[in-house]
Amino acid sequence: MGMKGRLVAVLAGVAMVATIAVTAASGATRTDPGVTATSINIGGTFPLTGVASLYKTIPAAEKAYFDYVNDTAGGVNGRKINFNILDDSYDPSKTVPLAQQLVSQDKVFAAVGSLGTAPGLATWGYYNQNKVPQVLLATGDSYWGFSYKKYPWTTGWQPDYPGEGKLYGRYIAKNMPTAKIGVLYQNDAFGKNYYAGLRVGLGAKKELITDAESYDATSTSVTQQILSMKAKGCDTLVIFALPGQTITALVTATKVGWSPSATFVGNVSSNRIFMLAALGAGANLNNVYSTTYIESSSSQKNLPGVKLAASIVAKYAPALQSSFDNGDANVMYGFGVAWTFVYALQHAGKTPTRAGLMKALHSLNTTKNPFVYPGIRLQTSAKDNFPIEQEILIKWAGQDFQAIGKLQGGVR
C-alpha cells in the first residue's frame, strides 16, 4: 500500500467515524417510529373492495380531514399527518400481512380507524405484542371496550351494539307496552349481541318478544322470516342486520302486505342512502326508527360541524360530494374519527409517543368534536374504554330521519 493508498484509508476511516458521530447525534432525541420533526405516519386497513366496500368513504373522509388539518394548521405541533390507506377487502387473511406491512415496513406511529370486527380480532394480538396503537377501530363490537387490560393498545370509538339494542328495548318497554315484537337478527355475534341488548333493555317486558328469527349472513332472502313474524301477529319489527338484508327485509315486509306499527333498524344499516335504496325498491318506511350519534349531512345542514365538513369535502375530497349530499353517514363518521385522533395527538405530548397517545385516548373528556351529534361527550378513563356512550333515537319522516327526544346515555 503506497502513500496515497494510506491517505485514502485514513480519510475513509475519518469519514466513517464522522458519519457515525453525526448519526448518533441526530439520533439523540429518540422518537417513536413514524414520528419525525415535520411528519407523522399513520395507516389503517379498510375494505376498499369486496363485500363491505360501501364503507370505503370512511377512510376517504378521514384522509380529507387530515389533509385539511395539515393545510390549515400545519398538522399537529408542526407535524403533518400522512395517512396510509390499505385495502384488506374485509378478509382477515389479508389484514394480517397488511398490519405487518404498516408496522415493520411503513413504520407507522399508529394504526387508526381500521375497519371490521374480524380483521380487528385477527390483528389485535399482533399490534399489542408490538406495542403499536390500534386505535379508534371502526366496529361496534364490545371487545374493544372491555378488553383494555389484555389489549391496552387497542381502542374502539363508536357506541357498541348491545348498548344500542338496550336503547330500543327501553323505548319499546316504555312507549309500546303492548307491542308484539318480531326480531330479525343475523345468526352471529353481531346479530346476537344486538339481540341480547334488546332483551336487557326490555327488562321485565321480555315476553313482548313474540317471534325471533335469525338468518345466515350470506343468505339474500329473508322472506320466510318475515312471513313467520307476520303470521304470528307481530306488530313491531326489530331488524339487527347488515344493510343488504335490512333493505330486503323492509321491502319484503311491504310486499307481503305487512305494515308494522313500528320498525327498529340497527344504526349500522340506517344510513340514509340505504333507506333511500329501500324506498326506491318500494318499501314503506313510515314508523321506521333507528339511532344515531353523528350529525346528518342531509338534514342538519346548518350545524357548524356539517358546514365545516361541507367545506372540507368541497376542497379535499370532491369524490365524496354526492355521498355527502345524500346523507351518507360514513362520511361524517370518518370526520368524527379523524377529529378524535387529531385531538388525542394534540394531547399526546409535544413530541408524541405511542404511550402518550394511548394515555390521551384513555383520558378523553370533551364535547368539542364538531361532527358527532351535538351534546355528545367523548369520555374515557383508565377503566372506561368506550369513547361514545350516547345516542339519540331518530324516526324516518318522508325523505330523511328526524331526531326524537333527547340524547340517551349509558349506551354500552
Added chain:
Amino acid sequence: MTRGLATRLTAIGIVVAIVVLLGFTMTDYHRGLGARVGIYFIAILGLNILIGYTGQISIGHGAFMAIGGYTTAIMSNYHHTNLIATLPLAFAITFVCGVLVGIPSLRFRGVYLALATFALAVSVPQLPLKWSKWTGGSNGIRTHTTPGNTWLYEVTWACVGLAFVGAWLILRGRTGRAFRSIRDSEIAAASSGVSLPIYKTLAFGISAAFAGVAGSLFVLVTNGFAQPNEFGVTLSLQILIGAAVAGLGSLYGTIVGALFVGLLPELSSSAPLIGSSHGQDVVFGAIVILVMLLLPNGVAGLLHAIDSRVKSAIKSDPTAS
C-alpha cells in the same frame, strides 16, 4: 435423461439454496410473505396433481384449505394441540374429505365437475357460520398460541420440501402412470387395468390433503385466526390461477405460480386509490389473460419449450458430442 435429471436437480438445488439464504437475510415482514408463497406452493402443487396429472378439474380447493385451517384452529383452541401436530391431522382429515368428494366426481366430468367443486368452494366456508358455537361464526376462532414469522417460514418451507418430494415420488411411479393414463383417456386406462374409481378418488384425496396442510399454515400465517371470509371463492380461484400460470402437468413451474399469487396482491396493494381501488384485480386479470395467450402451458410449458429448443439445437449441430 441423466442430463435432464441433472439439470432438474441443479434447479431444485438453486431454489433450495435461495430459500435457505433468504431465510437468514430477509426481514421479519418478508419472512411472513415468504411463508405465504410457500403456502400457495403447497396448494398449487396439490391442485396440479388433480388437474394436471389426473385431468380432473377442481375450482373448490379453497374449501379443503378451509377444512385444514379450521382443523388447526379448533384443535389448538380447544385442546391446545401442538401446532405442528395439527398439520398431519389436517392432512388426514382433508384426505378423507377429498376422497369423499372424489366419489361423486366419478360420475361428473369436465365442466360438470368444475361446477360441483365450485359449489364446494361456495358452501364450505359458510359451515362455520352454521355451527358458530364451536367455530366462532363470523368472529372467527384463534389458535391457542401464535407462531412468529421465522417459525412460519421454516415450517412452511419444510412442508414445501416434503410436499414436493412426496408429489415427485407419487407421480414418478405406478400411481403417477395410472393418473396420467386416466388424464389421457379414461377408456384406455380402464382397459389397461387401471381402476378408475380407486385412482380418481385417490388423486382427489392426495390433492385435497395438500390443500388441507396449506390451509392449516394459511391460518397460522393469519396470526392463528380462522374466519370464513379468509376462505372465499377468490381463494379457490387464486390457486387455480396459480396452477395455470405454473403450468399443468409439471411440477417445476409451481414456484413461479406460487410467487405470482403470493406476491402480486401485496405488491399492488400498496397503491390504493379511492375510486380506482379495483386496480389490483385488473392487473391480476390482465396478467392471467396474457399468460394464457402467450404461455398456454404456463411457465412449465415455457421451460419445456426452451429445453426442447436446446436439445434440437444440440442435435442439429454436428460438432456437438
